[in-house]
Amino acid sequence: MKRFEFSKLMLVLGLLFIYLPMLILVIYSFNASKLVTVWGGWSIKWYVGLLDNQQLMGSVMRSLEIALYTAVAAVALGTLAAFVLTRVTRFKGRTLFGGLVTAPLVMPEVITGLSLLLLFVALAPLIGWPMDRGILPTLVAPPTFCAP
Template identity: 85%
Template sequence: MKRFSFSTLMLVLGLLFIYLPMLILVIYSFNASKLVTVWGGWSIKWYVGLLDNTQLMGSVLRSLEIACYTAIAAVALGTLAAFVLTRITHFKGRTLFGGLVTAPLVMPEVITGLSLLLLFVAMAQMIGWPQERGLVTIWIAHTTFCSAYVAVVVSARLRELDLSIEEAAMDLGARPWKVFFLITIPMIAPSLAAGGMMSFALSLDDLVLASFVSGPGSTTLPMEVFSAVRLGVKPEINAVASLILLAVSLVTFMVWYFSRKAEANRKRAIQEAMEQTASETWQAQPKQPQRTPATA
């Protein structure tokens, strides 16, 4: 009989600590009572009521829009920064550049948010832009914050790549930009997807930066939830959080499924290529003439 080890116990306790609050939140989103802490039976009225809560749904759509734009911009900037740090080893100011790229990882968000706020105010006074803080300023702040995470993830993947494939392509006449888009990008695609998902989640979850650089009419979902929690948690918030958990779970499952399928297809293609190469090599070998027994 297999013993229940200490490591297994800690694993179970850790998973319960992480996922049990989410499960309770989903269950209480179907609570019929207006009081979140009092169970009043099963009901879906809070999900139906979301259609009439235009303020809450507007903040959800606004946060999703900003998160999508942030993921795209952060992946682009973070990938370029990672490429510079890993492939261009010697240039003036490399240490300073590396420090600036990774600074948002260790800098408190309050300092980052205040710095960006002062920057936007100074730019508005000097060049007249931005005239007011809104979605664009939140997008710039989130992109600045998330690009550092993408740069770290992509840099780790770039350091593991075999440069001989890229060098072989350039020896055959491919230009550097073509090698980058047709060879390097497909090989680091998993890290790009991971960085994009991380940027999307960080942008969707951010409260501090958005509080500094937002303006009237640009309230995000974390800001809306934080302001509502001061007066007590509303059941609609549980319903919105459950829908976001469902959406994130579906997207994560789809990414995992297609990544696993692509990896399986790649391994199958490599196996078929190896078998075909072995078959062609065996057929290309010269056949030795059969010896006839000598007659007496």
């Protein structure tokens, strides 16, 4: 019984260690004072200021567009890959395909990002794509992180 109580205590302390700073941050985000360390009462003026910033809101909308596109592309690619791996039992390269599907699970994201950067830099002089670092590479790269 003692071991169970100790485990519960450690669980509660661990969760408090993780979530208490976030809760304090949320509470202090409603602080009316310009100083972080001085409590000046409750206010939402900082959030109103955020919502009034048109450039920031445009960036948020663009991020949501990219997230929606990424989710749709990742679901489509994942469904196709799952269909191939479960329904098509014998084909040349099945082991390679299975490895490619599971590679993002073990490959660090920074390696994937650097690989994409090198790919885009190498493709620009060869085929002229991408011409600039605009929206197209931004739409191509995120599904590679989310797809299977």
